[in-house]
Amino acid sequence: MFTGIIESMGTVKAMQPTGGDIRLVIESASLDFSDVSLGDSIAANGICLTVVEFGNDYYAVDVSRETIKRTALATLQVGDSVNLEKAMLPTTRFGGHIVAGHVDGVGTVKLLKKDARSIYIEIEIPQDLAHYTATKGSITLDGISLTTNLVRDNIVCLNIIPHTAQMTNIAKHWFVGSKVNLEVDIVARYLERLLLKPQTSSDVASTQGGIDEAFLAKTGFLK
Template identity: 50%
Template sequence: MFTGIIEAVGKIANMEAKGGDMRLRIQTGKLDLSDVKLGDSIAVNGVCLTVINLPGDGFWADVSLETLNHTSFKQLKTGSQVNLEKALTPSTRLGGHLVSGHVDGLGEMVSREEDARSIRFKVKAPDELARYISHKGSICVDGISLTVNAVSGAIFDLNIVPHTVLETTVGQWQPGVKVNLEVDVIARYLERLLLGDKAADPKYDSSQEGNITMGFLAENGFLK
C-alpha cells in the first residue's frame, strides 16, 4: 500500500524488451534506498513494481504485458521522468489516502490553466470509472494523491499547488497527455458490499456493478 505522497522524481534509465513484456531500470534521484531490499514494492507513476535488483543508483523491475497494456507505461521512453513512492510502513504518516498501486484506467488531460500560483487541470476519466469520482473525494493520478475539486460527468477538476508541481511530474502535464488513474479503494469495496448475496452469483456480470439503483437499494434493505 501507498499514500500517494510522492517522495522523489526518478528517471527511466534503461528499457529492455523481455519475451513480450519489459524490464526497466529506474534511477531514483533523491529517493532513500537504504531501507529497500529485493522484493520490496515501489510505486512508479502510481504503478506498484517489485524491486528485482539494486544497482546503487536505483532499481530494476519487471513490467508485465498486462501493465503495459493498461497503464501509461507504454508511453515511457529512456529519459522519461516518473513519480516515485516507497511502500508505506505501520509508522508512515498517511498524508494522502490509501493507494494500492493498481491502476484502474487511463485518464486524459483535457485542459490546463494558471490559477494564481496554482495550476488547474481538467481530466477525462474512462466512463466506467466516473461513478467512483466524487466532489472533494480523493483520486490517485500518476501516483499522486489529489483532491477532486469538481466533477462533470466523466471529467473532473484538479487544483495543483506550487509545491506539488515542483516535487512531481505535474509540470509536464499538457492537454492530450495520458495519466494513470486509481480511484478510491473504499468506493470500490462499498459498491461490492452493496450487492450483498448477489456478489456470489456466478451469473452476475461484474461490469454491471455501476447499475445500482434506488430500487435495488430498497429491495435489498438499504432503504426504508
C-alpha cells in the same frame, strides 16, 4: 499499500524488451535505498512494481503485458521523469489516502492552465470509472493523491498547488493530451460491492438486494 504522497522523482534509464515483457530501470539520486530489498514494492507513476534488482541510485522492475496494457507505461520514454513512492510502513504518516498501486485505467489531460499560483487541470477519465469519483473526493493520478474540485460527467477538475507541481512530474510532463495513470478511491469500490453484490455469508445474503436499513439494524449499526 501507498499513500499517494510522492517521496522523490526518478528518471527512466532503460526500457528493455524481455520476451514480451519490459525490464524497466529507474534511476533516482534522491530516493533512499538504504531500506530497499529485493521483492519490495515501489510505485512508479502510481503503478505498484516489484524490485528485482537495485543499486545505490537505481532499481529495476519487470513489467508484464497486462500492466503495459492497462496503464500509460507504454507512453514512457528513456529520460522521462516518474513519481516514486515506496510502500508505506506501519509507522508511516498517512498524509494522502489509501492507494493500492493497482491502476484502474488511463486518463487524458484535456485542459491545463494557470490559476493564480496554482495550475487548473481537467482530466477526462474512462466513463465506466466516473461513478467512483466525487466532488471533493480523493483520486490518484500518476501516483499522486489529489482532491477533486469538481466532477462533471467523466471530467475530473483539479487545482495543483506549486509545491505539488514541483515535487512531481506534473510541471514538466503534463500537457494537454498527456496520458496519466488513474486509480479510483478503493473505498468507493468496496462500497459498491457491498451495496450491489453481497457476499455469501448468511447475514449479508439474507438481505437479497444488498445493504438496507433492516440489515443495518439487524447487525447492530442502527439502534
